[in-house]
Amino acid sequence: MSEYILEIQNLTKDFPGVRALEDISLKIERGEIHSLCGENGAGKSTLMSVISGVYPKGDYQGKVFYKGKETNYHSVKDSEKEGLAIIHQELALSPYLSIYENIFLGHMQTTFGIINWNYYIQESKKYLEQVGLQEPPETLVSKLGVGKQQLVEIARALSKKVDLLILDEPTSSLNDDESEKLLKLILEFKKQGITCVMISHKLNEILEVADTITILRDGRSIGSYNVKEEKLTEARIIRDMVGRDLTHRFPERKSTPGDTIMEVKNWSVYHPEYHGIRVVDNVSFFLRKGEILAFCGPMGAGRTELMMSIFGRSYGYRSEGELYINGRALHLTSSKAAMKAGLGYISEDRKGLGLILIQDIKTNISNSSLEQVSRFGIINTKKESMRAEKYRRELNIRTPSINQMARNLSGGNQQKVVVSRTLAADPDIFIVDEPTRGIDVGAKTEIYNILNDLTTAGKSIIMISSELPEALGMADRIYVMNEGKIKGVLTHEEASQEKIMHMALVG
Numbered sequence: 001m002s003e004y005i006l007e008i009q010n011l012t013k014d015f016p017g018v019r020a021l022e023d024i025s026l027k028i029e030r031g032e033i034h035s036l037c038g039e040n041g042a043g044k045s046t047l048m049s050v051i052s053g054v055y056p057k058g059d060y061q062g063k064v065f066y067k068g069k070e071t072n073y074h075s076v077k078d079s080e081k082e083g084l085a086i087i088h089q090e091l092a093l094s095p096y097l098s099i100y101e102n103i104f105l106g107h108m109q110t111t112f113g114i115i116n117w118n119y120y121i122q123e124s125k126k127y128l129e130q131v132g133l134q135e136p137p138e139t140l141v142s143k144l145g146v147g148k149q150q151l152v153e154i155a156r157a158l159s160k161k162v163d164l165l166i167l168d169e170p171t172s173s174l175n176d177d178e179s180e181k182l183l184k185l186i187l188e189f190k191k192q193g194i195t196c197v198m199i200s201h202k203l204n205e206i207l208e209v210a211d212t213i214t215i216l217r218d219g220r221s222i223g224s225y226n227v228k229e230e231k232l233t234e235a236r237i238i239r240d241m242v243g244r245d246l247t248h249r250f251p252e253r254k255s256t257p258g259d260t261i262m263e264v265k266n267w268s269v270y271h272p273e274y275h276g277i278r279v280v281d282n283v284s285f286f287l288r289k290g291e292i293l294a295f296c297g298p299m300g301a302g303r304t305e306l307m308m309s310i311f312g313r314s315y316g317y318r319s320e321g322e323l324y325i326n327g328r329a330l331h332l333t334s335s336k337a338a339m340k341a342g343l344g345y346i347s348e349d350r351k352g353l354g355l356i357l358i359q360d361i362k363t364n365i366s367n368s369s370l371e372q373v374s375r376f377g378i379i380n381t382k383k384e385s386m387r388a389e390k391y392r393r394e395l396n397i398r399t400p401s402i403n404q405m406a407r408n409l410s411g412g413n414q415q416k417v418v419v420s421r422t423l424a425a426d427p428d429i430f431i432v433d434e435p436t437r438g439i440d441v442g443a444k445t446e447i448y449n450i451l452n453d454l455t456t457a458g459k460s461i462i463m464i465s466s467e468l469p470e471a472l473g474m475a476d477r478i479y480v481m482n483e484g485k486i487k488g489v490l491t492h493e494e495a496s497q498e499k500i501m502h503m504a505l506v507g
């Protein structure tokens with residue numbers, strides 16, 4: 001048996017107008033954790049899709065060997081049969097089916113056409129235990145947070161007897177705690193002899209678990225490194241990823257917040273289905289002109305629910321409380337009304353609320369601000385294109401053209417389009433919910449600079465962030481939430497990782 005479970009030789013993959021991968025050669029050792037790093041659009045997801053048969057043979061040039069044999073997959077089904085499982089960047093569960101149905105979907109046995117459901121419910125418990133999920137198997141997947149959905153996907157992979165597990169940005173939607181658990185799980189798999197390939201933009205996590213790191217840049221492989229032997233550092237990885245050193249991750253903030261621009265008093269939000277449950281419980285806070293506020297707290301603390309309900313009641317069965325913008329009491333009952341009142345929202349859920357995948361980039365960017373590029377109801381397409389080009393340049397959106405469908409962009413580049421759309425609408429108050437999710441280190445800095453420039457121009461920003469370094473690096477004040485309540489507030493000077501965590505738990 002070869003010591004390599006997977007070997008790629010001279011792989012090239014083209015899309016219309018884009019060479020996504022060029023002459024990649026790569027070997028993955030049996031039983032190792034192998035990480036792929038690279039900027040948004042570098043080709044990481046495409047490479048994994050080739051390996052797992054998402055792109056069938058003939059769609060690419062070059063050779064892939066799995067367990068010593070050249071592969072000839074026509075779809076993912078073929079690779080699954082051989083113990084290769086991929087968990088995509090965008091989760092792919094059926095929300096209205098139960099956990100156990102999702103686990104066994106597509107590979108249930110029938111006896112005379114009858115499925116023994118009880119058997120599968122029992123079977124699923126085995127895998128749920130392995131991934132540490134305590135929910136009853138009958139729970140609908142739509143009731144689970146992203147972190148737990150991730151675990152269901154892994155349980156599904158395990159149920160198919162996996163030898164090579166590919167995880168595309170598994171921790172991008174998880175908080176620190178959940179990420180830590182997932183990384184432990186991956187290390188546990190390694191002990192059981194499962195090989196893992198993990199894509200991530202969180203370099204600290206990669207250095208924690210990976211045995212080998214391969215770096216891609218513009219579709220080419222820059223090199224593979226043995227983490228322990230080479231004493232790899234984040235700085236070194238970044239240099240290889242972006243081709244230069246990146247010294248300042250956060251801009252120098254000279255913050256001089258002005259008067260209060262927005263105030264929220266005694267705000268409560270009720271669960272959309274269980275109407276009696278308060279998801280947000282009597283929250284009050286204020287925001288000043290030119291200020292960046294961060295909201296930190298564990299997953300489920302109620303931060304997104306709070307902000308979405310403020311943004312024109314976009315969440316919740318109902319909400320109560322007072323909202324003042326520039327001293328005026330407002331009752332915003334739709335997202336449209338919220339935008340009119342000067343609010344803008346960059347959603348954490350780029351697929352659901354952010355992007356229209358089957359539209360091109362420039363139309364997506366214009367979606368919240370058509371009036372700015374039209375006159376008498378007619379869109380000035382030249383103006384629209386120029387504006388889209390401007391954002392493409394400023395945020396470095398990797399695409400051959402702004403007429404490209406959003407669906408064809410890499411995950412991180414889709415996120416940049418979502419950010420552009422809200423920037424284009426030019427609100428006074430930005431609510432940004434995990435603005436840098438899935439965005440590479442270099443582009444993160446670009447987004448931080450943009451946020452900083454916005455405040456200099458007198459805009460105000462509310463940032464929900466699960467990355468504490470980001471909140472600490474950018475915010476003037478930090479509100480700490482847990483269980484629907486504000487547990488405390490810290491100024492930039494006072495705040496530290498420990499204090500935030502302590503405050504969230506103890507208050």
Ligand SMILES: Nc1ncnc2c1ncn2[C@@H]1O[C@H](COP(=O)(O)OP(=O)(O)OP(=O)(O)O)[C@@H](O)[C@H]1O
Pocket residue numbers: 015016018019020038039040041042043044045046047089398399407408409410411412413438440
């Ligand atoms: N279906 C497609 N049609 C056209 N171009 C595509 C398609 N899928 C990917 N691309 C292009 O291929 C390149 C590589 O994309 P890929 O999704 O592999 O990047 P990535 O490294 O995973 O980035 P990210 O970190 O943002 O997820 C990008 O330029 C992307 O726009």
Ligand SMILES: [Mg+2]
Pocket residue numbers: 044045046089168410411412
């Ligand atoms: Mg990707």
